[in-house]
Amino acid sequence: MDDLTLPQAITIGRLQETLSLQVLGDINALVQSVSLLSIQTIHFTGINTFSLPFVGETITLAATDNGFISLTIGISTEKICLLFSQLDPSPWPIVCEKATDWLERELGRILLTSERYSQMIAEHLTSGNGFSFLTNLQDIFRCDIFLINKQLEVLRWAGGKALPLTPISFKSPETTPTSSTLPKPFAPLYIGQWTEKRYHSIPLTWCPLSGPKGVLGFLGLAATIQDIGSIEQFFLQKTTTLILLELVKTQSIQDSERQHHRDFLFDLLYNNFDSLEVIISRGKLWGWNFANPHFVVVGEITDYNPDSADRERFEELVTEMTTILHKRQPKTICIERNGQVVLLPSLCSENP
Structure with a gap:
């Protein structure tokens, strides 16, 4: 994967800088903390609303009668209102247009990087890495x-x-x-x-x-x-x-393999094969060595209904059990069929 740097977040501070807004009053500490907050939605009073596909805060911008810009943000149950003067005074519609243009450019920049990022991961996965x-x-x-x-x-x-x-x-x-x-x-x-x-x-x-x-x-x-x-x-x-x-x-691939395993073991347990040679040959397809003797254990849960809501939990338990068994006895065959758990541990400790 190529080197990639995440784009900057769309924050209140960057919006303030874009609009050349100067805070009124001696509240620099509050403004500094608020400026780091990311924006999710902006309501331009009397004009429109702009929403971003990111987690963030909802803020409201409005023009006051004396030519200032007010910014209102709700954090938890508290509502904060800040007043700004414009270093480069413009009519309210122009301010909104300038802010919207900046938001659209920033959104496009982030989405472009996101597309490249997703493509890099997708190519990595499809290449088999x-x-x-x-x-x-x-x-x-x-x-x-x-x-x-x-x-x-x-x-x-x-x-x-x-x-x-x-x-x-x-x-x-x-x-x-x-x-x-x-x-x-x-x-x-x-x-x-x-x-x-x-x-x-x-x-x-x-x-x-x-x-x-x-x-x-x-x-x-x-x-x-x-x-x-x-x-x-x-x-x-x-x-x-x-x-x-x-x-x-x-x-999906594992589920398909498990189904083939189930079918094979069903035929094995019910003696549907013509000879031991066929069993050994078929077993090798799945990495099983039936030239060695195996011990068969079949377990079932009393009154268990495979069509009930417990089916998913039952499958999870079988998967967990299989994982634990394979850590201790890698050659143990563990499969579920028709609500029964079938175990075939090899009686031979040597690898085939």
């Missing part, structure tokens, strides 16, 4: 970053800044449903925590990879939610969308 591009994102987002699947397995780890170069343990992400009132490009973020106490001073923020089939994984960032600004969240959402598509594709 997997999730190694996270190393580049480490520089783009200026923090360590890593990817886990829904079984909490680390798929890619890019540490070296605040985090070690190799993965460290973390507590399971805890998320809540995202509010439907949030703008579309909003990347839901949640506070996480490392398992070991010595890493507790390092922040951890989770960004879930959510799709129609639920959460398929998480991006973890060694940064606080406050450090992840509106532009970072916008590009983070682009990132999660592309990663999610890759995970869905991978899951």
Whole structure:
């Protein structure tokens, strides 16, 4: 991936600079803190409203009777109103036009960078390089970053800044449903925590990879939610969308393979093969060595209905169990069919 720098956020301070506005009164500390806030919507009183596809604040600009410009912003339950004079006085419609032109240019600049960014990630994924591009994102987002699947397995780890170069343990992400009132490009973020106490001073923020089939994984960032600004969240959402598509594709391939596994094991358990040679030959297609003896274990949950709402949870449990088994006994065959769990551990410890 080429080097890429995130564009500047569209903030109140940059808008103030564009319109050459000078604050009235000795409130520099307040203005300095407000100037850093990102803009999501601007109401130009009596003219129009301009909305941006970023997380930010809603502000109202208006012309006063004495020729000043007022800026009103609501933060939590508090409403702040600032008065500005124009260093280069212009009629109110001209001020609005100048602000709108600047907003459109800035939006175009950000969207152009976003398109290039998405294309870079897409090309990286289609070239078969997997999730190694996270190393580049480490520089783009200026923090360590890593990817886990829904079984909490680390798929890619890019540490070296605040985090070690190799993965460290973390507590399971805890998320809540995202509010439907949030703008579309909003990347839901949640506070996480490392398992070991010595890493507790390092922040951890989770960004879930959510799709129609639920959460398929998480991006973890060694940064606080406050450090992840509106532009970072916008590009983070682009990132999660592309990663999610890759995970869905991978899951689809795995589901197809599992179905072939189920069919093969069904024929095996019901002795639908003509000879041992056929069994051994078919098993090799899936990396199984049936020249060695195997022990068969079949388990089922009493009164379990595969067509019930418990189906999804059952599949998750089977996946978790398979993951744990493969870590301890990599050659163990574990498959689910018709609500039953079938295990075939090899009785031979040697590799084929």
